[in-house]
Amino acid sequence: MYTPIMAAVLEDPGEPLLFRELLLDAPAGDEVLVRTEHVGLCHSDLHYLKGSLQITTPAVLGHEVVGIVQRVGPAVTRIKPGDRVVATVTPSCGGCRCCLRGRPTQCERVDAMRTRHRPKLLTPEGETVEALGGIGAFAEAFLVKEASVAAVGSSIPPHAACLLGCCVSTGVGAAIHGANIGPDDTVAVIGCGGVGISAIQGAKLAGARRVVAIDSAPAKLDLARIFGATDTVLAEPDAATTAMALEALIPGGVDHSIEAVGRSSTAELAFAILRPTGTATILGLMPAGEKLQIPADALVYGDRRIQGAYMGANRFLSDVDMFTDHYVTGRLLLEEMVTKRLPFDSINEGFQAMSEPSTIRVVLELSQSQS
Numbered sequence: 292m293y294t295p296i297m298a299a300v301l302e303d304p305g306e307p308l309l310f311r312e313l314l315l316d317a318p319a320g321d322e323v324l325v326r327t328e329h330v331g332l333c334h335s336d337l338h339y340l341k342g343s344l345q346i347t348t349p350a351v352l353g354h355e356v357v358g359i360v361q362r363v364g365p366a367v368t369r370i371k372p373g374d375r376v377v378a379t380v381t382p383s384c385g386g387c388r389c390c391l392r393g394r395p396t397q398c399e400r401v402d403a404m405r406t407r408h409r410p411k412l413l414t415p416e417g418e419t420v421e422a423l424g425g426i427g428a429f430a431e432a433f434l435v436k437e438a439s440v441a442a443v444g445s446s447i448p449p450h451a452a453c454l455l456g457c458c459v460s461t462g463v464g465a466a467i468h469g470a471n472i473g474p475d476d477t478v479a480v481i482g483c484g485g486v487g488i489s490a491i492q493g494a495k496l497a498g499a500r501r502v503v504a505i506d507s508a509p510a511k512l513d514l515a516r517i518f519g520a521t522d523t524v525l526a527e528p529d530a531a532t533t534a535m536a537l538e539a540l541i542p543g544g545v546d547h548s549i550e551a552v553g554r555s556s557t558a559e560l561a562f563a564i565l566r567p568t569g570t571a572t573i574l575g576l577m578p579a580g581e582k583l584q585i586p587a588d589a590l591v592y593g594d595r596r597i598q599g600a601y602m603g604a605n606r607f608l609s610d611v612d613m614f615t616d617h618y619v620t621g622r623l624l625l626e627e628m629v630t631k632r633l634p635f636d637s638i639n640e641g642f643q644a645m646s647e648p649s650t651i652r653v654v655l656e657l658s659q660s661q662s
């Protein structure tokens with residue numbers, strides 16, 4: 292049975308989201324229905340909003356979310372109504388080859404897991420509505436598989452807990468799982484938005500000896516120090532100048548670079564600043580067809596590596612517990628990452644605020660706009 296909910300709907304990329312009523316199905320099987328509390332605005336949402344990444348419309352974006360479970364399907368075992376949960380765009384089966392090798396973000400059964408026998412979201416006219424990442428959190432409620440959520444408890448304020456679902460999983464995950472940083476490593480993080488700041492925090496948690504923040508906005512570099520950057524480099528339009536500034540700080544280059552921007556130029560910079568045996572870990576999403584140019588001699592002669600780490604190669608279900616412990620003991624800063632809190636109906640204003648140089652994360656509050 293479908294119930295009406297209010298959602299911010301993407302109809303035409305490049306245009307503002309439109310508030311309209313949609314119909315959300317009831318949970319079946321291993322699904323859970325979650326009432327949205329807080330949702331962060333992520334750059335991948337912005338990419339779909341602008342049209343630089345494609346999604347079938349109409350669509351409900353939003354994936355960095357925390358909420359309260361309202362109802363569960365009969366096959367749900369781990370989650371119960373009343374639980375506060377954070378969601379992930381990478382549910383995992385736990386049994387495929389990637390899951391068994393500790394890479395659940397590459398779960399081979401993710402498409403099968405998302406399949407259901409009828410659309411979860413409809414317009415009142417009966418048109419199917421796409422939900423980004425199988426979530427669709429720019430709405431009063433959303434319906435996901437149990438495997439897409441982790442219980443988060445009450446020790447983290449919900450306006451900050453939502454960050455665990457995307458930028459923290461991705462950034463901290465990249466440092467700890469994707470790049471496997473250790474105490475003898477020097478690290479450079481390119482881009483100091485929500486993901487980059489999280490990567491800086493992850494590198495600090497992993498014990499890195501130096502953590503260099505690189506961004507084109509001076510305000511971001513000041514903020515980066517609060518989260519654990521030991522050094523900063525102002526990114527110049529010319530990548531060679533940026534690389535030279537890093538070379539002055541850490542001669543020979545870094546052991547690890549983490550790219551959190553999503554441009555070919557910054558991914559190439561991430562490779563260019565590696566010392567021999569160094570690894571560049573690319574997190575930023577780029578448009579389909581984008582290509583990177585990597586100098587082959589530096590790759591082979593220097594035993595350098597470049598790798599992707601989609602969503603930071605996080606291990607969501609256990610990482611949420613790890614993040615919670617590090618938050619409780621003061622080693623992971625979360626509220627400090629929330630630059631602006633806005634009511635749900637200010638979502639389009641929130642996307643505008645994302646481009647301000649001092650913005651790390653904008654979080655929408657849905658509790659205010661609900662009865």
Ligand SMILES: [Zn+2]
Nearest residue numbers: 333335355457
């Ligand atoms: Zn995201």
Ligand SMILES: [Zn+2]
Nearest residue numbers: 384387390398
């Ligand atoms: Zn799997």
